[in-house]
Amino acid sequence: MTRFGLPLLASILLLSLTANVQADESSASRGEYLLKLSGCASCHTREGGQPLAGGLKMETPFGTFYTPNITPDPKTGIGNWSDDDFIRALTEGVAPDGSHYYPAFPYTSYSRMSRQDLRDLKAYLNEVPAVQVAAPDHDLKFPFNLRVLLGPWKWVNFEPDRLQTVPQKSAAWNRGRYIVQGPGHCVECHTPRNRLGGLEREQALMGNPQGPDGEVVPPIVPTKKPFSEWGREDIVFALQTGMKPDGDFLGGTMGHVIENSTGALTESDLKAIAEYLLDPREPL
Ligand code: HEC
Ligand code: HEC
Structure with missing residues (x-):
């Protein structure tokens, strides 16, 4: 390696590193705006609670829902989720373990979001402070407490759809x-x-x-x-x-x-x- 080889290599590395960091930063900052655009905090932040740590009580004709924690805490939040897990939850209403979500979580609309917007949103969620707090279990009436029934429900009522210009x-x-x-x-x-x-x-x-x-x-x-x-x-x-x-x-x-x-x-x-x-x- 020449006298200049090492510093040159180092600065190239550094340059590409900062380029990456910048790309991530703008993805997360777009995500911050997308979080507002999609109103996630209306449901995932309860009054007096930590931002996005869930626990908001939602009364519906089918019973009471408590929103989950969507901060990056690995145990009680979505810290272990990949981008694909996140995109699947928001566009198909399917959890990483394959179970279905209730439409009290409006994935019926979020399914129309662009994949890039969803990735940016996840990039921002990766950066919010992790809060360790588990949401209470939902308290739903029979038969709505049976998550398996959501499969047929979705078949009738939900069509994942992306908007064409x-x-x-x-x-x-x-x-x-x-x-x-x-x-x-x-x-x-x-x-x-x-x-x-x-x-x-x-x-x-x-x-x-x-x-x-x-x-x-x-x-x-x-x-x-x-x-x-x-x-x-x-x-x-x-x-x-x-x-x-x-x-x-x-x-x-x-x-x-x-x-x-x-x-x-x-x-x-x-x-x-x-x-x-x-x-x-x-x-x-
Ligand atoms: C969580 C339920 C909910 C969502 C989501 C929601 N709205 Fe509303 N909206 C309401 C309710 C309830 C009212 C009536 C509020 C009142 O009169 O005090 C209302 C009223 C309005 C009004 C006033 C209409 C009138 O005649 O008074 C407009 C405009 C409106 N919404 C636009 C929007 C737009 C645009 C969006 C999406 C960005 C939206 N809303 C999302 C529940 C919702
Ligand atoms: C109208 C209320 C509401 C809004 C708005 C909402 N959610 Fe939710 N969300 C819920 C409910 C309720 C659940 C639980 C659904 C279930 O248990 O089947 C949920 C579940 C989730 C889950 C699954 C968490 C887990 O641990 O399995 C994720 C991820 C999520 N929401 C992210 C978001 C994001 C991101 C936004 C904004 C783009 C958002 N939610 C907007 C109500 C909402």
Whole structure:
């Protein structure tokens, strides 16, 4: 090796190392934004609890769920999960041990997220502080406590699906559709459900008389009142601040959505959501 060989080799190594670190950093920082876009903290952080350590109690007609810990703790969280385990959970609703997840975990929407977005989200989750705390077991009514029944449920009610760009529509509209149907999972609350808890997709975004916590969830399609009276600026402003055009404030579970998600989104993403909500005409 020449006099310069070693230092040269070292600096090449160093350069490629920093290039790698930079790539990882930007993946994790994109992931931090994606965590907001997809509102994971609304369910996986309980009031007074550590961020993303789970334990939030969710009352549903089928019984009570407690959300799991999704911090990188290897025992009680998802620290031992590979990227593929994570992608499978979010897009197929299947756990690393092969069992099925309940749709109280909205993988029915997250299945529409791009694989790159999911990898970035996982890169960020790898970096959040690990918290060692196990969530309580769910307390579900018979027969809903039987996880094996979720196989047939999914067969009827769930089709993993990825969104294709609609070339006739603008980039903003396509981005808005991706957010609303995918990470933003707006469809999950704003759409009525059948008796088995499956989404009535033909009535997507038309409102749900029996939403989470028994709330009435209003329609967010341009053909139904009162939303038909909202303009683009009204939508952006309400998602940013929680204030409706009539001066009232949005509350309940939508309050959590604004606090954990839409309140922290970029102006261009909020405009994209508005663009799509004002023109959602295509089947889901
Ligand atoms: C509406 C509430 C809700 C939202 C929003 C939500 N989850 Fe969950 N999640 C749950 C529930 C409930 C479960 C437990 C499902 C089960 O036991 O079958 C769960 C399970 C999980 C699991 C499996 C954990 C394990 O130990 O098996 C992962 C991973 C997960 N969620 C990640 C996420 C991520 C990442 C996001 C955001 C992209 C997210 N969740 C958003 C409610 C939610
Ligand atoms: C966890 C359930 C839930 C999710 C997820 C959710 N919403 Fe809502 N949304 C509600 C509820 C409940 C209300 C009614 C709140 C109130 O009136 O105080 C509401 C109200 C609204 C309103 C006001 C409509 C009106 O006529 O007053 C808009 C706009 C809205 N949501 C947009 C969205 C968008 C966009 C998303 C996805 C980024 C979304 N919501 C996700 C539950 C949800």
